[in-house]
Amino acid sequence: MSEALLQARGLHLAFGGVKAADGIDLDVLRGEFLAIIGPNGAGKTTFLNMATGYLRPQAGTIAYEGESILGLAPRAIVRRGIGRSFQLPQLFTEHTVLENVALAVAAREGVWSPLRPLLRPAWREEATEVLARFGLATLAGARADALNEGARKLTDIAMAVALKPRLLLMDEPTSGVAAAEKMAIVETLARVLRETGVTAVFVEHDMDVVERFADRVAVWSQGRIAALGPPGTVLADPAVQREVIGIEGPGAAAAGLPGGIAAGHA
Amino acid sequence: MRRGAEISLALLGVAGVLAAAWAAPWLRFVLTIALAKGIAVLGILLLLRAGQVSFGHALYLSSGAYVVAFLAPSLPEALLLLPLAALIAGLIGLVAGLFLARYRDIFFGMLNLAISMVFYSLLEKLYELTRGTDGIRVEPPRVAGLALTLEAYVWAMLLVALVLAVGFGMLVRAYLASPMGQALAGIKTRETRLEFMGVSARRVLLAAYVLSALMGGVAGAIVGMTTRHVTPLLAYWTTSGELVFIAILGGAGGALGPFLGAVTYELVRVYAAAAFAEAWQAILGVVLLLVILFAPGGLWGMLLGLLGRRPGRAP
Numbered sequence: 001m002s003e004a005l006l007q008a009r010g011l012h013l014a015f016g017g018v019k020a021a022d023g024i025d026l027d028v029l030r031g032e033f034l035a036i037i038g039p040n041g042a043g044k045t046t047f048l049n050m051a052t053g054y055l056r057p058q059a060g061t062i063a064y065e066g067e068s069i070l071g072l073a074p075r076a077i078v079r080r081g082i083g084r085s086f087q088l089p090q091l092f093t094e095h096t097v098l099e100n101v102a103l104a105v106a107a108r109e110g111v112w113s114p115l116r117p118l119l120r121p122a123w124r125e126e127a128t129e130v131l132a133r134f135g136l137a138t139l140a141g142a143r144a145d146a147l148n149e150g151a152r153k154l155t156d157i158a159m160a161v162a163l164k165p166r167l168l169l170m171d172e173p174t175s176g177v178a179a180a181e182k183m184a185i186v187e188t189l190a191r192v193l194r195e196t197g198v199t200a201v202f203v204e205h206d207m208d209v210v211e212r213f214a215d216r217v218a219v220w221s222q223g224r225i226a227a228l229g230p231p232g233t234v235l236a237d238p239a240v241q242r243e244v245i246g247i248e249g250p251g252a253a254a255a256g257l258p259g260g261i262a263a264g265h266a
Numbered sequence: 267m268r269r270g271a272e273i274s275l276a277l278l279g280v281a282g283v284l285a286a287a288w289a290a291p292w293l294r295f296v297l298t299i300a301l302a303k304g305i306a307v308l309g310i311l312l313l314l315r316a317g318q319v320s321f322g323h324a325l326y327l328s329s330g331a332y333v334v335a336f337l338a339p340s341l342p343e344a345l346l347l348l349p350l351a352a353l354i355a356g357l358i359g360l361v362a363g364l365f366l367a368r369y370r371d372i373f374f375g376m377l378n379l380a381i382s383m384v385f386y387s388l389l390e391k392l393y394e395l396t397r398g399t400d401g402i403r404v405e406p407p408r409v410a411g412l413a414l415t416l417e418a419y420v421w422a423m424l425l426v427a428l429v430l431a432v433g434f435g436m437l438v439r440a441y442l443a444s445p446m447g448q449a450l451a452g453i454k455t456r457e458t459r460l461e462f463m464g465v466s467a468r469r470v471l472l473a474a475y476v477l478s479a480l481m482g483g484v485a486g487a488i489v490g491m492t493t494r495h496v497t498p499l500l501a502y503w504t505t506s507g508e509l510v511f512i513a514i515l516g517g518a519g520g521a522l523g524p525f526l527g528a529v530t531y532e533l534v535r536v537y538a539a540a541a542f543a544e545a546w547q548a549i550l551g552v553v554l555l556l557v558i559l560f561a562p563g564g565l566w567g568m569l570l571g572l573l574g575r576r577p578g579r580a581p
Contacts, residue, residue: 052462078464090459092452099448106445107463111470114477117443163463 005030005167005199006082011050011060013043013223020046021057022223028167028201033190035210035231036203037244038220044203045087047220048169051201052084053077064167083165087172087203089156093145097136097155100144101127104162127162133192134158135185149176154185161192168193170202174209182206186213207235219244271573275522276435280428283529287424294420298492300525300532301427303512306485307524308438309478310513315442316471317454318370321506322378325362325385326479328501329355330486332389335402335496342407344426348487355483356476363475367468370457382506389498401497404490423492430488431525434481439521441477450474511550515557517564526565 004027011024020043028034036044049055051062053074062070069077078084092100098119103111105123131137134154139147144155153176160168173189174182190213193200204210210217210231217234219227221243227234234240283301287294306327313320330351337347362381369377389396396402406414409422441447449470452460460467490496499505508531516527534553538546561568 074458074461075464075466078462084462090456090462092459093455094451095448095455103445103448103452104463106449107460107465111445111449111465112473114444114446114473115437115440117440118445118448119443159459159463 003030004028005065006051006201007061007063007066008047008051009061011047011057011062013046013050013055013057019043019223021050021060024060024223024225026218026225026228028199029216031197031199032215033193033199033213034201035214035217036201036220037205037207037210037217038226039244042220043223044220045171046223048084048171048201048203051077051169052082078163078165081166083160083163083168085157085160085168085170085173087175089149089152091144091152091155091159094143096141096143097131097147097151098124098127098140100155101130101158101162104159105130108163130158130162134161134188150178150181150185153177157189161196161198164196165198167199167201170200172203172205174204174206182209183212211235272439272520272522275569276432279522279525280432283424283428287421294424295492296532296536297529298420298424298427299489300528301424301431302485302488302492303509303532304485304516304525304528305427305431305434305488306482307509307512307516307528308434308521309481310509311518311521311524312438312441312447312450312474312478313471314513314518315447315454316450316474318374318471319510320378320478321375321503321510322380322382323478323482323509324501324503324505325378325382326355326359326482327486327489327505327509328385328389328496328498329358330483330488331490331496331500332396332402332486333483334407334487334490335404338404338407338491342405343411344407344409344422344491347407347491348426348430348484351483351487351490352480353483355486356480359476359479359482360472363472363479367472367475379503379506382501383503386498386501386503389501396498399498401495401499404494404496406494407491420492423488427488427492430484434484435521435525441474442521446470446473511554513564515554515564517561517566517568519563519566519570523564523566526569530565 006028008024008026011021013021024047036047038044046055050057053069053072056071061068064080064082069080092103095103102118102123105126106118128137128140131140136151136154136158139151144152147155153173157170157173174186177185186209214231216229217231218225219234219240226243227237227240283297287297306323310320310323333351333354334347337350341347366374366377390398406419409419414422449460449465453467453471457467460470486500489500512527512531513524515531516523516525534550535546538549542549557564
């Protein structure tokens, strides 16, 4: 648990006047579950976007397994073993749930076979097995655009898991999932990832989930990491409670906008 | 899904074409052209799966036809001209596709149109080479080494077209069910996810584009050898439009759709042109309008609907 799988150093990225990343230094350790918390607009998703090649930082470096992945396309980064799930599920809406996951299996195994069907026995079996692990077996035949938000979210994560990444970046895996199912889902997810030895980074707003599943917590604030450490220590910090947890309360969403926070600290 | 039913329908179609051609000699020519266009429309169907419409596939149809026109005098053998036309059209498709696969939607459609119109202008202006709008006459080549009588040649062309139609229909059917075909459909709904799964959407589209160009070339070669007169009109944008028209008329849901559409299109055109010489294009327009309004799945979708409603049939 001491070796860094992903190493970010001095990441800077500004959109106009808004600094989405203002000197991010972070080591993601092999095998850990690292939670990223922080108000909306703090740059959490921007970090995931930079780590997966979707956005290129204006300064700084990112290394995975000791090699720079800066400037690589998302496609190339995925192939190296960094998977990604999305805050808004990115599904193939005209395909069934099974086909969505089978496409991910195909993407891993090689899609370039024009004559053999996607749902060949081996891939169908693997996709079915992945769906079963996520409790989605009964929805295998449903079209992806007919699912509720929770099931779409899980399918999205199942697709990322089917790629068998060594590092999985998840953007708010539990948002939109019914509160009653949330813990069970994270429980399942954590078990699947631990079994396969996947390192996970997840953006999360639910502090109960963070406390229970994260090995470490990184607190994002205005494009910087304000605090980093075990959840027990970090979440007990009064400043973190005021800045992050307080803001998570109902009706306080507007205060989380980047302009609001920047103004408050100016 | 419905594999048995689709095979039965295809066999029924083959039998129908042969019976019609045997009963009405003048239909042999019409059906050969329809089958050829059906093969070209299979290519349009592939691209439609990715949500892309090419308004320039006449480029590949005409490439195939001009390969025949240029090479038939020195290489008078249909069974060699066909693969050569496929190869050359496929190569043109590869070169154009490397550029075009970067674009989507209206840009994809219009750039296809632009490239095909450049080709059209070249065919028209390079008179020394192409004889401009006069076109090039094609002497009937040998088929499998045999110099045939005209009647036998017409039959041979129909049979060649029929065999190729069945072959490419099966190929496209398998392709659409394969990971490459399914990823193609993924381009339509969530292209970025493909990239985040490590798959190049451009290469997925390029592969389909080259296959579509190759089929266009084969179709053009059949048209060239059947009409035996190749003119730049085959490269004109109206020919591209015709292919898209047939794709929508036939329906993009299955590999039989393009052939259903092409046969219907050619027959309506022949009968409408004979009965209402001045208004046949209007009649085709109305037919298309009705299909779009009342049967968005095209004729193929209508047929499936009819079969599905029949009692005693599993859904």
